[in-house]
Amino acid sequence: MRPYPARQTFHCDLAVLPSGRVAGGVTVEVDGGSIIGITEGAPARSHAQRLPGLVVPGLANAHSHAFHRALRGRTQAPTGGRGSFWTWRELMYSVAERLTPDSYLTLARAVYAEMALAGITTVGEFHYLHHDTDGRAYDDPNTMGHALVQAARDAGLRIALLDTCYLAGGFDQPLEGVQRRFDDGSAQRWAERATDLATAYDDAADVVVGAAIHSVRAVPVDHLAPVADWAAARAAPLHMHLSEQRAENDACRERHGVTPTRLLHDHGALGPRSSAVHATHLVADDIARLADTATSVCLCPTTERDLADGIGPSIELRNAGVDLTLGSDSHAVIDLFEEARGVELDSRLATQARGHFAGAALLATATAGHARLGFPAAGRLEVGAPADLVAVRLDSVRTSGALPETALDTVVFAATAADVTDVVAGGRHVVEAGRHVLGDVGLLLRNAIHALV
Numbered sequence: 446m447r448p449y450p451a452r453q454t455f456h457c458d459l460a461v462l463p464s465g466r467v468a469g470g471v472t473v474e475v476d477g478g479s480i481i482g483i484t485e486g487a488p489a490r491s492h493a494q495r496l497p498g499l500v501v502p503g504l505a506n507a508h509s510h511a512f513h514r515a516l517r518g519r520t521q522a523p524t525g526g527r528g529s530f531w532t533w534r535e536l537m538y539s540v541a542e543r544l545t546p547d548s549y550l551t552l553a554r555a556v557y558a559e560m561a562l563a564g565i566t567t568v569g570e571f572h573y574l575h576h577d578t579d580g581r582a583y584d585d586p587n588t589m590g591h592a593l594v595q596a597a598r599d600a601g602l603r604i605a606l607l608d609t610c611y612l613a614g615g616f617d618q619p620l621e622g623v624q625r626r627f628d629d630g631s632a633q634r635w636a637e638r639a640t641d642l643a644t645a646y647d648d649a650a651d652v653v654v655g656a657a658i659h660s661v662r663a664v665p666v667d668h669l670a671p672v673a674d675w676a677a678a679r680a681a682p683l684h685m686h687l688s689e690q691r692a693e694n695d696a697c698r699e700r701h702g703v704t705p706t707r708l709l710h711d712h713g714a715l716g717p718r719s720s721a722v723h724a725t726h727l728v729a730d731d732i733a734r735l736a737d738t739a740t741s742v743c744l745c746p747t748t749e750r751d752l753a754d755g756i757g758p759s760i761e762l763r764n765a766g767v768d769l770t771l772g773s774d775s776h777a778v779i780d781l782f783e784e785a786r787g788v789e790l791d792s793r794l795a796t797q798a799r800g801h802f803a804g805a806a807l808l809a810t811a812t813a814g815h816a817r818l819g820f821p822a823a824g825r826l827e828v829g830a831p832a833d834l835v836a837v838r839l840d841s842v843r844t845s846g847a848l849p850e851t852a853l854d855t856v857v858f859a860a861t862a863a864d865v866t867d868v869v870a871g872g873r874h875v876v877e878a879g880r881h882v883l884g885d886v887g888l889l890l891r892n893a894i895h896a897l898v
């Protein structure tokens with residue numbers, strides 16, 4: 446990443462302030478990667494870099510599996526028939542078994558550059574591809590994790606590496622085949638490796654090492670608390686897949702007599718640093734437990750659609766006071782505007798009523814992930830925040846005709862990632878006029894993916 450000047454001035458034609466209000470003529474002063482001044486209603490200064498369209502804060506992709514990007518377009522009818530989550534998973538494993546540290550670095554770098562082009566400035570990488578193809582640890586057991594951090598840095602993103610404990614192939618089922626790459630053997634050995642990884646980035650402002658419980662299917666019940674304890678001791682984020690599929694709920698009830706949410710609660714895995722991913726199939730008691738513990742929920746609408754998971758109870762969660770964040774998860778697309786409006790539009794289909802989430806609230810879901818990934822100051826255009834500025838053009842065929850007073854709704858309900866022209870991430874101008882500093886990201890993706898599939 447090329448160096449950047451310490452002091453910079455950006456002039457935004459229109460910008461979304463923390464209140465959700467759109468202000469005109471906003472000047473943002475930046476020093477050392479942080480915002481040190483914001484004034485509105487001022488003419489552009491001659492030395493200012495102009496950011497056109499509507500400037501929104503950097504977006505947070507709170508749930509990513511970078512290698513799933515290689516599956517895009519290849520899983521729509523995998524068996525010649527309808528396919529399911531489980532047939533999709535088999536194809537996903539076929540990519541997982543080919544990845545090496547070098548090829549994963551190359552792929553993840555391109556995927557994170559695609560994210561930067563979409564206005565994402567922090568990624569939460571839910572990482573479980575830890576070990577070599579035969580299940581043995583690399584000489585440095587965190588080789589894969591280091592590759593992902595390097596990829597994010599090359600692409601200009603902050604990363605929360607959510608180091609995932611993954612010990613079983615299902616309730617009372619061993620890991621098999623490629624799944625052995627995920628296996629640390631026990632939560633204790635997972636914790637030892639995760640500690641080494643976290644220690645390596647203790648002083649890094651752009652990296653958070655958090656914990657993840659893959660799911661109640663994949664972490665036997667006796668190993669849940671040790672992972673939660675590790676995250677608590679380090680005040681680190683703790684993420685987990687939760688109730689994405691009804692089959693997981695049924696199996697959990699059969700094995701433990703309770704829902705996955707209740708099981709996680711009983712073993713100390715819910716709390717204000719915890720994020721439950723999907724949370725699609727919940728009962729009222731689950732929602733109350735998530736709310737009472739201040740656990741957030743990361744919705745992934747485009748993946749949930751793609752995998753036919755169902756429509757989650759986003760209205761009920763919001764009404765209960767649960768913070769909502771967004772993730773592109775399987776990367777069926779990487780477009781947080783599509784994820785954000787999906788929360789509202791899917792709710793409309795489910796309820797046959799409109800107006801559950803306003804545009805400003807939906808944009809807030811696209812920025813709330815920074816805090817839940819361990820970067821609490823990011824995601825707002827205010828003094829003291831990291832200088833994360835995303836310019837969305839208002840003159841494309843999708844957005845043209847926007848008015849200042851409704852520009853935010855135009856962006857949330859009609860813009861796509863392709864309308865992002867400029868991205869400043871921590872003061873670095875990583876996307877300028879639609880071009881990423883790494884060059885042709887489409888070509889980088891093609892080369893990385895064709896080497897694997």
Ligand SMILES: [Zn+2]
Pocket residue numbers: 508510571686722774775
């Ligand atoms: Zn996931």
